[in-house]
Amino acid sequence: xxxxxxxxxxxxxxxxxxxxxxxxxxxxxxxxxxxxxxxxxxxxxxxxxxxxxxxxxxxxxxxxxxxxxxxxxxxxxxxxxxxxxxxxxxxxxxxxxxxxxxxxxxxxxxxxxxxxxxxxxxxxxxxxxxxxxxxxxxxxxxxxxxxxxxxxxxxxxxxxxxxxx
Amino acid sequence: xxxxxxxxxxxxxxxxxxxxxxxxxxxxxxxxxxxxxxxxxxxxxxxxxxxxxxxxxxxxxxxxxxxxxxxxxxxxxxxxxxxxxxxxxxxxxxxxxxxxxxxxxxxxxxxxxxxxxxxxxxxxxxxxxxxxxxxxxxxxxxxxxxxxxxxxxxxxxxxxxxxxxxxxxxxxxxxxxxxxxxxxxxxxxxxxxxxxxxxxxxxxxxxxxxxxxxxxxxxxxxxxxxxxxxxxxxxxxxxxxxxxxxxxxxxxxxxxxxxxxxxxxxxxxxxxxxxxxxxxxxxxxxxxxxxxxxxxxxxxxxxxxxxxxxxxxxxxxxxx
Numbered sequence: 161x162x163x164x165x166x167x168x169x170x171x172x173x174x175x176x177x178x179x180x181x182x183x184x185x186x187x188x189x190x191x192x193x194x195x196x197x198x199x200x201x202x203x204x205x206x207x208x209x210x211x212x213x214x215x216x217x218x219x220x221x222x223x224x225x226x227x228x229x230x231x232x233x234x235x236x237x238x239x240x241x242x243x244x245x246x247x248x249x250x251x252x253x254x255x256x257x258x259x260x261x262x263x264x265x266x267x268x269x270x271x272x273x274x275x276x277x278x279x280x281x282x283x284x285x286x287x288x289x290x291x292x293x294x295x296x297x298x299x300x301x302x303x304x305x306x307x308x309x310x311x312x313x314x315x316x317x318x319x320x321x322x323x324x325x
Numbered sequence: 326x327x328x329x330x331x332x333x334x335x336x337x338x339x340x341x342x343x344x345x346x347x348x349x350x351x352x353x354x355x356x357x358x359x360x361x362x363x364x365x366x367x368x369x370x371x372x373x374x375x376x377x378x379x380x381x382x383x384x385x386x387x388x389x390x391x392x393x394x395x396x397x398x399x400x401x402x403x404x405x406x407x408x409x410x411x412x413x414x415x416x417x418x419x420x421x422x423x424x425x426x427x428x429x430x431x432x433x434x435x436x437x438x439x440x441x442x443x444x445x446x447x448x449x450x451x452x453x454x455x456x457x458x459x460x461x462x463x464x465x466x467x468x469x470x471x472x473x474x475x476x477x478x479x480x481x482x483x484x485x486x487x488x489x490x491x492x493x494x495x496x497x498x499x500x501x502x503x504x505x506x507x508x509x510x511x512x513x514x515x516x517x518x519x520x521x522x523x524x525x526x527x528x529x530x531x532x533x534x535x536x537x538x539x540x541x542x543x544x545x546x547x548x549x550x551x552x553x554x555x556x557x558x559x560x561x562x563x564x565x566x567x568x569x570x571x572x573x574x575x576x577x578x579x580x581x582x583x584x585x586x587x588x589x590x591x592x593x594x595x596x597x598x599x600x601x602x603x604x605x606x607x608x609x610x611x612x613x614x615x616x617x618x619x620x621x622x623x624x625x626x627x628x629x630x631x632x633x634x635x636x637x638x639x640x641x642x643x644x645x
Contacts, residue, residue: 214410244409273404276446277412 165325172324173317180313184306189229189256191298196230197265198295201288209281215273216241219248229255245272264290332427333359333455338401340380341367344392347382356457363399363451366391373622402453406431419444420518420542428458428523428530458523460531464491465498467627471614472503479503479510479560481579483606484588485597486618491625492588493520493564495618497531499586500562504534512537513558515548521564549574553581560584567602575611585611593617594631 203222207213213221216238223234233251240247249269252262268287271280334342337359344367345359351372358370366377366388376384377391385391406423407414417423421444422432434452438445473479482499484492500521503510514521516539522529524541533539538556540548545563549571552558561578563571566589575585589606591597594617598607607615617629 208412212413214408214413216408216410218410241408242405273407273409274400274411276415276418280412 169321169325172321173314176317176320177314180309180311180316183313184309186256187298187302187306187309190258190261191295191302192228193230193255193257194261194291194295194298196226196228198288198291200226200230200234201284201291205281205284205288208277208284214241216244219244245269261291261294264294330427330429330457332425333429333457336402336405336425336431336455338398338405341392341394341398341402344378344380344382345369348378348384352376352384357459358457359455361394361399361402361453361455363394363396365394367394396451399451399453403433403450406453415446416542418446422519424519424523424525424530426525426530428519428525430456430458430519430523432456458531459494460497461491461494461625462498462501462532464495464625465502468499468616468630469502471630472499474613477508478582479584479586480613481584481611482586482614482616483566483612484586484616484618485591485594486588486624487592487620488590489624490618490620492618494625495616496562496564496586496588497521497533500537500560501532501534503560503586504536509534509536510559511557512560512562513548513552513556514539515543515545515552515561515563516541517543517545517548518564521562546570546574549578549585553578553583558583560586562586564588565590566606572605572609572611576609579611592620594629 200222203225204218207218207221208215219234219238223231223238225231226234233248233255237244237248237251246269249266252265257265264287268283271283273280275283334346337345341361348356348369352369353371355372356369357372358368360368360370362368368391369376369378369384371384376386377388379385379390380392403411406425411418414423418433421434422430424430432454433447433450434454435450436448438448468482471480472482484495486492500512500514504512512534514533514537516522516524519542521531522533522537522539522541523531524539527539527541529537529539538552538558540552543551545566546568549561549563552561561583563585564587566572566575566587575587578585589597589603591600591603594607594615597603597615606612613632615631616627617631618624619626619628
């Protein structure tokens with residue numbers, strides 16, 4: 161009986177700790193991915209403004225620069241040369257972004273490739289400025305809640321075990 | 326069974342593509358233009374006739390039963406033409422057309438955005454006109470005996486006809502013939518409107534000969550001078566002379582010993598003589614030969630050959 165209780169307690173504490181780690185990891189990952197997207201927009205601005213590369217090639221170049229999950233999404237979008245932007249928008253939903261983050265990028269997607277260079281660069285800059293606000297917010301959330309989730313998980317588990325026993 | 330050229334099918338939205346693929350073989354063989362206008366019927370120009378196309382791919386003269394093109398179709402077509410990157414074709418857009426693989430031209434119409442009095446871009450593109458590039462190898466065969474001086478130097482030739490008379494087609498074939506001939510001539514095509522060689526990304530999509538260089542989308546006057554300076558041509562081929570600067574450049578080329586083969590809009594040689602802007606082409610002693618092409622249903626047929634060089638220019642007597 162004692163063994164069963166011990167096993168149950170371990171499971172509860174383990175599950176709560178995992179939840180805490182996942183929640184903290186998501187905060188960190190969102191911040192990292194937003195920073196990567198900011199870099200990707202920098203690359204896009206340079207390539208669209210100075211180069212003659214079609215949008216799929218621009219995405220491919222940005223993917224090489226940023227790497228990671230964001231790079232993977234960009235690369236997959238670049239492979240579909242006919243529906244690059246739509247593919248990117250779909251891919252964004254697989255990342256650790258919030259609806260608000262996606263909304264900022266979605267506004268850019270409606271312009272990407274469909275307008276002239278000067279307007280294109282202007283919209284990329286506007287999007288990057290908005291994304292910068294999101295990065296600041298994500299950094300703040302990470303700073304404030306990441307340690308909290310990391311400690312809160314195991315503590316909540318221990319608390320639950322004490323109450324149950 | 327003939328089909329629309331693949332480069333054209335690949336830039337059409339699915340439903341338009343499916344409809345056009347069902348057109349009768351005779352219409353497809355003589356297809357000249359496909360026109361997509363937002364909220365209007367799908368139109369084609371084939372064999373000199375203007376027709377509409379239904380969902381099932383039947384040609385009709387009744388616009389009411391034709392397939393209605395939507396704004397989304399025009400947008401999708403543009404996306405396919407530009408690879409989803411309108412900004413990469415800005416300079417082409419300013420001229421109002423783009424060239425796709427195969428040399429076919431995609432003209433556009435819509436709301437133009439101006440900057441300092443010049444076209445900067447289009448805000449809303451609502452019409453797309455796809456002109457199918459065709460070549461007629463051998464159409465210059467009847468001119469072969471008259472292409473060279475007794476010294477072996479190629480004649481300078483002016484081709485005249487009404488619009489759609491086949492001037493560009495003849496110029497292209499003359500360039501090919503002189504370039505591939507024995508002895509082959511070094512030919513430079515100054516192709517201001519990308520019509521003679523129909524370059525796609527700088528590469529001629531139509532047959533212009535193995536010794537031919539192309540200055541694509543280059544203004545005629547500038548291109549002729551650039552060619553003389555750097556490409557040592559024996560023959561310069563260019564289309565549609567008209568401006569005084571073009572005439573001056575042609576004169577400079579002739580003074581440098583380069584033969585010039587070019588064209589001008591005119592119904593016939595009398596029309597050419599009558600108009601102040603083109604009179605000098607006949608009376609200036611610039612060309613050795615003027616070729617008059619018939620228009621309308623007989624387009625491409627050589628309607629007259631006139632010697633126009635010094636000595637004969639006063640009379641401009643007809644050879645054939």
